[in-house]
Amino acid sequence: MNRLEAFGYIAAQATRGEISLPTSVNAVLRLQLALDKSDCHLEDAIRLTLGEPQLAARTVALANSAAFNGGGGAAITNVRAAVNRIGYRNLQTLVASLLVRQFGARITDPTLRAKAEQLWQHTAHVAALAQVFARRMTGVNPDTAVFAAIVHEVGGFYLLSRADEFPGLLDADPENWATLCEEVVSREVIRKLAVPEEVATAIAGLRAGMLSMSPTSLLDTLLLANQYAPVPSPLDNRSVNTPRDAESTTDLMFDEGVLATIQVEAEDAYRTMSAALLV
Numbered sequence: 083m084n085r086l087e088a089f090g091y092i093a094a095q096a097t098r099g100e101i102s103l104p105t106s107v108n109a110v111l112r113l114q115l116a117l118d119k120s121d122c123h124l125e126d127a128i129r130l131t132l133g134e135p136q137l138a139a140r141t142v143a144l145a146n147s148a149a150f151n152g153g154g155g156a157a158i159t160n161v162r163a164a165v166n167r168i169g170y171r172n173l174q175t176l177v178a179s180l181l182v183r184q185f186g187a188r189i190t191d192p193t194l195r196a197k198a199e200q201l202w203q204h205t206a207h208v209a210a211l212a213q214v215f216a217r218r219m220t221g222v223n224p225d226t227a228v229f230a231a232i233v234h235e236v237g238g239f240y241l242l243s244r245a246d247e248f249p250g251l252l253d254a255d256p257e258n259w260a261t262l263c264e265e266v267v268s269r270e271v272i273r274k275l276a277v278p279e280e281v282a283t284a285i286a287g288l289r290a291g292m293l294s295m296s297p298t299s300l301l302d303t304l305l306l307a308n309q310y311a312p313v314p315s316p317l318d319n320r321s322v323n324t325p326r327d328a329e330s331t332t333d334l335m336f337d338e339g340v341l342a343t344i345q346v347e348a349e350d351a352y353r354t355m356s357a358a359l360l361v
Contacts, residue, residue, distance in 0.1 A: 110137070114174070114177045141165060196316075204314060206313075220300075233275070233277055284300040310348075
């Protein structure tokens with residue numbers, strides 16, 4: 083089938099709820115849904131984490147990272163102590179990052195794998211920037227901002243994971259069929275992943291979203307983070323990066339010194355998180 087037919091086929095599948103998830107994603111998704119339950123207690127979280135070896139290793143690594151052990155405390159050597167140190171919210175974010183990362187696990191084409199890796203690096207930088215913008219400017223919960231940033235490109239990851247089946251699917255796309263398809267796919271994948279409504283709404287607003295003059299929302303936070311992410315999306319014909327002429331708007335919000343400080347803090351946050359959360 084040609085590219086238009088392929089996009090239509092994938093979008094139709096998504097609309098019917100026929101999202102083709104890798105086995106590894108299904109396993110992590112079950113873990114995420116269990117952790118999201120209000121009656122999921124600490125013992126359940128520890129048991130579920132131990133049931134996913136990669137998550138268990140990441141959890142311990144995160145607990146020992148500078149973000150949670152900057153004071154040089156005793157090294158964490160077990161999942162129970164790690165979950166206690168990082169807390170539920172950060173465990174859920176770690177699960178989300180692992181889940182999104184798994185979409186690239188079944189890509190075999192080297193070019194597509196390179197695009198998936200670049201998209202992940204873009205996502206990682208957006209997450210770090212979102213955390214800093216949330217803390218310093220918008221007043222959004224920084225943990226929510228990081229979670230939203232990690233899952234905001236899930237539609238692109240899904241299309242990359244399907245592109246092996248349809249050669250040329252993500253080649254140059256002047257007619258923007260990929261953009262239209264990804265909007266449908268992103269909505270359905272986010273629904274499948276049970277992403278909270280607040281986060282899902284912000285992600286849905288990214289494509290046509292306009293930055294508020296007084297940015298205070300989760301959408302504003304994601305728009306700012308995308309605008310200043312140093313690594314662009316490899317799917318640039320549908321990138322959510324704010325056009326550079328929007329910088330005139332942000333010039334009214336903060337001067338170059340404030341922006342430079344935010345970017346330095348975000349780079350520090352990126353390095354801190356990348357050791358365990360984002361890589």
